[in-house]
Amino acid sequence: MTWRVLALPPLPEEALRHLLGPLGGRVDVSVPAARDRAALLAALPEAEIVVGDWSGALVLDAEAVAAAPRLAFVQQPSVGVDGHDLDALAAAGVPLANTAGVSAVAVAEWCFAAALALSRRLLDADAAVRAGGWPQLDLGPRELSGSRVGIVGYGPIGEACARMFAGHGCEVSYWTRRPREVPYTYRELPELVAASDVLVAVVALSEETWGLIDPSRMPAGSLLVNAARGGVVDQAALVSALESGHLGGAALDVFDTEPLPPGDPLRDSPRVLLSPHVAGVTSQSTGRLLRRVLDNLEAAVEGRPVADVLNGVEPVVRRRLADGRA
Numbered sequence: 219m220t221w222r223v224l225a226l227p228p229l230p231e232e233a234l235r236h237l238l239g240p241l242g243g244r245v246d247v248s249v250p251a252a253r254d255r256a257a258l259l260a261a262l263p264e265a266e267i268v269v270g271d272w273s274g275a276l277v278l279d280a281e282a283v284a285a286a287p288r289l290a291f292v293q294q295p296s297v298g299v300d301g302h303d304l305d306a307l308a309a310a311g312v313p314l315a316n317t318a319g320v321s322a323v324a325v326a327e328w329c330f331a332a333a334l335a336l337s338r339r340l341l342d343a344d345a346a347v348r349a350g351g352w353p354q355l356d357l358g359p360r361e362l363s364g365s366r367v368g369i370v371g372y373g374p375i376g377e378a379c380a381r382m383f384a385g386h387g388c389e390v391s392y393w394t395r396r397p398r399e400v401p402y403t404y405r406e407l408p409e410l411v412a413a414s415d416v417l418v419a420v421v422a423l424s425e426e427t428w429g430l431i432d433p434s435r436m437p438a439g440s441l442l443v444n445a446a447r448g449g450v451v452d453q454a455a456l457v458s459a460l461e462s463g464h465l466g467g468a469a470l471d472v473f474d475t476e477p478l479p480p481g482d483p484l485r486d487s488p489r490v491l492l493s494p495h496v497a498g499v500t501s502q503s504t505g506r507l508l509r510r511v512l513d514n515l516e517a518a519v520e521g522r523p524v525a526d527v528l529n530g531v532e533p534v535v536r537r538r539l540a541d542g543r544a
């Protein structure tokens with residue numbers, strides 16, 4: 219039995235076919251040449267499995283789900299599934315899986331490295347030396363060790379962050395939906411935001427978490443690290459807090475609009491470390507991600523349980539349209 223797979227990730231088509239090689243003749247893979255919504259909607263009526271898009275541009279919202287009557291399984295090749303309508307997929311009986319945990323250590327390392335770089339003013343030191351300077355005490359570096367670190371979101375990434383910062387002698391607190399049995403202090407969000415020298419955002423983006431963090435509520439001189447999604451931080455308030463000097467600095471891997479548009483005020487904001495949504499990207503995590511995508515697809519086409527299904531649909535892909543299929 220051959221499954222029609224619509225694959226959207228920005229891998230070169232040849233690399234994608236190589237990745238799916240072990241599935242042999244069990245899949246018939248098509249990759250739309252155009253990467254826009256019209257191309258997705260045009261390809262969906264035939265699709266039985268969708269491998270999602272890494273840019274987030276092609277999301278399965280209610281309209282897309284309605285356009286995909288044969289759809290039986292969605293594999294999103296990332297942790298974040300923001301944009302996809304999990305309820306519409308569930309109502310249509312379509313399980314959606316992500317790649318939970320594959321990049322947790324990579325993202326936590328980025329958060330830790332970024333917090334260290336901001337605390338120790340590495341960007342300013344680098345810029346000063348390049349400009350011919352040799353500043354000593356006036357850069358104002360602080361040791362990260364001993365800082366109060368607040369982690370917003372306690373999934374696999376939050377947990378890896380907590381371990382790294384605590385291992386470095388930081389005082390770690392966290393907020394998430396429910397307190398966990400972990401050796402860190404649980405605080406309600408307003409208290410956590412107001413009492414952290416370094417606030418690390420690693421919470422999933424959803425309607426509930428949109429604009430969750432208002433940097434103007436953070437202590438004067440504190441640092442913000444965002445590796446979650448741009449939308450979890452009030453970006454206008456962030457620019458103001460940086461420009462007024464209220465925030466000591468920010469490290470941002472994610473933005474409201476990606477790539478960050480030319481002329482965005484964050485490009486010229488002081489004390490900001492910018493990164494192009496790569497906190498989770500290492501050679502090791504990419505290997506784990508591709509392996510997980512392949513394992514999940516293999517389980518799906520063999521009718522075995524699929525890991526990481528997020529929307530509560532029985533994680534066994536059923537042939538929904540066996541009858542009447544050409």
Ligand SMILES: NC(=O)C1=CN([C@@H]2O[C@H](COP(=O)(O)OP(=O)(O)OC[C@H]3O[C@@H](n4cnc5c(N)ncnc54)[C@H](O)[C@@H]3O)[C@@H](O)[C@H]2O)C=CC1
Binds near residue numbers: 374
């Ligand atoms: N910058 C990058 O390269 C990467 C960013 N990410 C982002 O990091 C996020 C976190 O990923 P993971 O730790 O793997 O876990 P996750 O996405 O499963 O969840 C993170 C945490 O958010 C909490 N959460 C979700 N909705 C919430 C709500 N309404 N209120 C309070 N807490 C809520 C969950 O309970 C969990 O503790 C992802 O959703 C993704 O957006 C993930 C991988 C790479």
Ligand SMILES: O=C(O)C(=O)COP(=O)(O)O
Binds near residue numbers: 272297298299
């Ligand atoms: O896994 C995630 O959620 C990520 O943010 C990783 O980035 P990507 O989706 O691969 O651009």
